[in-house]
Amino acid sequence: MLALQSVSKTYTHRGRTVKALDNATLEVQNGDFISVVGPSGSGKSTLLLTLGGMLSPASGRVLVDDQSLYEMSTDKRAELRRKKIGFVFQTFNLVPYLTALENVQVPLLLVGINGHTQQERASSLLTRLGLADRLDHKPSELSVGQQQRVALARMLANDPAVVLADEPTGNLDPDTSGQIIDFLAEVNAEGRTVVMATHDMRAAQRARRILRLVDGAIAPDGKGS
């Protein structure tokens, strides 16, 4: 289970203090699929980064399976991310000089899996995402939709229990967006928890719950809440 308990986070931008999260409290049960919607700058990315152990809050607690994330050491948090959390980004963030296969191998390398198993697993994930004939292509040789599918394969490499997707369809055409959302729904159906920040209301509707973020405060948005 993921939980935010009275989490606040502020930034200072050009002398002005901006509230990214304002006393946010949230519980996400295992296997849930939540969409977080809201205008740009409402704190969606901050919420995901905080949940993923990448951004420590100014106050409040973040729990992952009852463990307080920010009371752990940095290295312990990194270990927890390696084992339990998969990230998907709007800009895919693939390593530009590695092939599709190697990009998917990176998380496997970080957990210490040997080269042969890395290749087998990465290859099988890319095949599942329809990229069997693109294993040796670099990101620059792939379409944006293919790049996002490589990013999805990479996210799944270590079989994470939690998927945090930040605007995963933000740079994609409607057809490709649909395929990506279908895939997120598929991994959710396998029992993984999915938290997705998005502008796209059609994509958001595919989640079980929709949360609206307004000036860092979480407000329920009807569906499932």
Place this chain on the structure above:
Amino acid sequence: MKLRTIVWREIFERKNQLATSFLAIFLGITAIVAIRNVTYYSQKAVSRELDALGANILILPKSATLQDYYSADMQEDDFPEEYVERLMFSDLQGLDNMSPRLSSPVEVAGRSFTLTGILPMNEFKAKAAWQGAGIFARPENCGTVVKAPLSPEAAKGSLARKRVIEDLQQDEVLIGNDVAVGANLNEGDKVAMLGQNFTVTAVLPPTGTVDDSRIFGHLHAVQKLTGKGAVVNAIEVVGCCSSINSGLVQKINKLLPEAKVVTITQVVDTQLKTNRMMASLSLIFIAIIALIGGATIANYMYANVFERRREIGTLMAMGAGSRAVLSMFLLKALLLGLIGGLSGYIVGTVLAVAVGPRLANVPVLPMPILLVWALGISIVISLLASFFPARRAARLDPSTALQEN
């Protein structure tokens, strides 16, 4: 895939950016290896020359100025011959041989030459036998005399190289090659100098030094004919190397405070100074490579960390710890040092072997030990220069890196 695969791919992806850093370390190492290699063989050549000279300590009058080892005794001032006995009967260890000499200009067949009086070894032995002490009674190996050869042919070489001769009568002379040619003299000929007739017992082989213009006679004959009395201009001493190192020169100085004692190393000072300069030059190059190479690498690494902050943030999102990120950058620095050091060694060695003989006039061979130095220096500099940029990467705030556009 291993961490080094990521590092290697990144190097090739951005090889142009890395070129300046590589060049800085490569050129520095090339220069160091080339200089060290040539210096080593130049030093070796000097050692061989020193060895060939035979005598390695010169005792001269206090006022003497030293320009050339071979003409060191050609000066106005002199000192008592009794110094020889003082040395012989002292308890100094490490005196292998001595050759006192007195020189005077003479004219033979209308040309000017130098008549140099030397003391043959049989006279030393006689003195030693009378006194029952001194350098001839000392243990073998160090502090014992060089045995002078007995055959006439060997004696010629011995006098030319070791400056030692077993026997020489007061009416006999040995002449240098230029004297023989210039005055048209051969073995067995008679020659008149300072009002006395001498028999030429040998013509010495050419040495390429002022010794070729010398006529060697008995010291006591020269003393008598020049009217200078029992004095000499110089004493050449063959000293035991280990004894020289342990202060033989200082001990002779103490024994003969009125004389100037110089070692052969001072005589070939110019060559040694050149070698020392080359050695200092390589130190300067090490300093330059450390500063410029180090600064270039550090600058490149900082820029590389800045450029890759989104990539670093992504790796951290996937669970890379600070140690993995630090290792990634240090591994890159290690590879840079390894390649820079290895290529610098190869090119520096080729350069030294090709250009060294023209620069230092000595044959130069590759020195594998310099590979260890080249790699050591380049890797250490590369790692040190990259440490702070690598640490910055490891401490990067991933959320900031990921939220930047």
